Amino acid sequence: MSLTITLIQTDLQWEDKAANLRILEHKIRSIKERTEIVVLPEMFNTGFSMQPELFGEAMDGESVEWMKRVSAERKIILTGSMIIKEDGNYYNRLIWMLPNGEYGFYDKRHLFAFAGEDKFFSSGNKRFIASVKGWRINLLVCYDLRFPVWSRQQANETVAEYDVLIYVANWPERRSHAWKTLLCARAIENQSYVVGVNRVGNDGNNIYHSGDSMVIDPLGEVLYHVKDDEDIFTITLDKTHLQSVRDKLPFLKDGDEFQIISE
DSSP: OEEEEEEEEOBOOTTOHHHHHHHHHHHHHTOOSOOSEEEOOTTTTTOSOSOHHHHOBOTTSHHHHHHHHHHHHHTOEEEEEEEEEETTEEEEEEEEEOTTSOEEEEEOSSOOGGGTHHHHOOOOOOOOEEEETTEEEEEEEGGGGGOHHHHOOOOOSSOOSOSEEEEEEOOOGGGHHHHHHHHHHHHHHHTSEEEEEEOEEEOTTOOEEEEEEEEEOTTSOEEEEEESSOEEEEEEEEHHHHHHHHHHSOOGGGSOOOOOOOO
């Protein structure tokens, strides 16, 4: 069983929702290959803004409705994060939009205190693992990458918890070595495909992002990597290869038993 994913590595217009949605829709419409999942960067409609009171939306807001429409029209699963206001709190929320208008979501667990994200946003406390065509997909956001326990497979001898790990990000170029290294580490330690989608260009704080979006196989081999340039890339993941790696190297069964306790 295969799974086809398209990564969109793009510049983002600073805090300009209308421009970002227009540009991203054009990019999505330009995809010629058959694809099943399209992955956008973190805060794809604003950039990494710390002004949630200005740009936060409800779950029936314009950007979620845009995702519903584009997903339905293109018959794709569309995912990326945005600022959501709910019950008086703001979340950096990754939305997993299905073509039929149903969705799931994941609220970023690890808020980037170095940039003050923890002062404006509330932290999530639940992982979200989606299911597509027999594939299990663990969806995480940017800074979560630095915390391996949160993404660690809770596996037994026969069944892994997930098959693909997706990170959407606004990860700056000055720490790109960590981004690339940790994406590979997450693939190897979890015997999983890893997809990392990052933005390019300068944000409103004049912080440069080099992209370095990547797809990595469960052995840690890099299948795709682009630095600095905007790019749209479609790749088909092979379940047979994944299972072969796990069968030949059954390392997950030797892992430590643990439980994540979230407040």
